[in-house]
Amino acid sequence: MATTEAAIEVRDLTMAYGSRVIQRELTFNINRGDIFIIMGGSGCGKSTLLRHLIGLQPPAKGSIHFGETDFWNLPPDDRQRFMRRFGVLYQSGALWSSMTLAENIALPLEEYTDLSKAEIADLVDLKLALVGLAGFRDYYPSEISGGMKKRAGLARAMALDPDILFFDEPSAGLDPISSQLLDDLILELRDSLGATVVVVTHELASIFAIGNNCVFLDAGTKTMIASGDPKKLRDESEDPLVRRFLTRGKEEVK
Numbered sequence: 001m002a003t004t005e006a007a008i009e010v011r012d013l014t015m016a017y018g019s020r021v022i023q024r025e026l027t028f029n030i031n032r033g034d035i036f037i038i039m040g041g042s043g044c045g046k047s048t049l050l051r052h053l054i055g056l057q058p059p060a061k062g063s064i065h066f067g068e069t070d071f072w073n074l075p076p077d078d079r080q081r082f083m084r085r086f087g088v089l090y091q092s093g094a095l096w097s098s099m100t101l102a103e104n105i106a107l108p109l110e111e112y113t114d115l116s117k118a119e120i121a122d123l124v125d126l127k128l129a130l131v132g133l134a135g136f137r138d139y140y141p142s143e144i145s146g147g148m149k150k151r152a153g154l155a156r157a158m159a160l161d162p163d164i165l166f167f168d169e170p171s172a173g174l175d176p177i178s179s180q181l182l183d184d185l186i187l188e189l190r191d192s193l194g195a196t197v198v199v200v201t202h203e204l205a206s207i208f209a210i211g212n213n214c215v216f217l218d219a220g221t222k223t224m225i226a227s228g229d230p231k232k233l234r235d236e237s238e239d240p241l242v243r244r245f246l247t248r249g250k251e252e253v254k
Ligand SMILES: Nc1ncnc2c1ncn2[C@@H]1O[C@H](COP(=O)(O)OP(=O)(O)OP(=O)(O)O)[C@@H](O)[C@H]1O
Pocket: 017, 022, 040, 041, 042, 043, 044, 045, 046, 047, 048, 049
């Protein structure tokens, strides 16, 4: 809860493409061990915020701290190195189709570590087992289901033992059962690895199943209009937009 140490501190963040401001003055904390949801309507800037957090787009104004580190003030090389602590799962899973699952997961280990081939093979098997894909090391992405692809992407995102896992719309394109399995896996990994998890999603079932903290971005006002525990916001938020989003219009807006 509020007493936990912040893993990420976002302060006065303004995000823009050229002169076009997308969101301004975002200020919130993501605590260690949170499953933190970035939510809001279409086009409000969720993916843009994620890009700022993972080092792909610099702030127009404001700062992002990871612990004591002022991320966007690091020299570019240091920032690149710092980014190895992040595991990112993109919407598509982003696996190389010409490589087996094992080869996909080995890739970051070959690039960023000095481990031997045998050590890498062991780690790959461990990561595949963690996501419930033991025995699938020699399969190609085209030979497995959408849910399995996401899990393989997750195994790859975890290859370098990240402190923070980022997910962009993890349930996109999944049926409800696969989506729920992925949610269960995210919870399990957070608990067993003690990772901090940041998720862009508008799947209500996921938001309530896994999220304990969130920020709600509004495209109209171009700023955050709520933050905190999504269940609490659903039940107690004074803001009709937030309540309507979190009840999917089932509740009348007063
Ligand atoms: N590379 C870009 N250049 C200029 N404008 C962009 C760029 N990427 C996104 N935008 C604009 O920024 C705004 C926010 O986009 P973003 O993709 O972050 O929203 P989102 O909340 O993730 O949307 P969705 O839920 O529809 O995926 C949109 O108006 C979009 O058109």
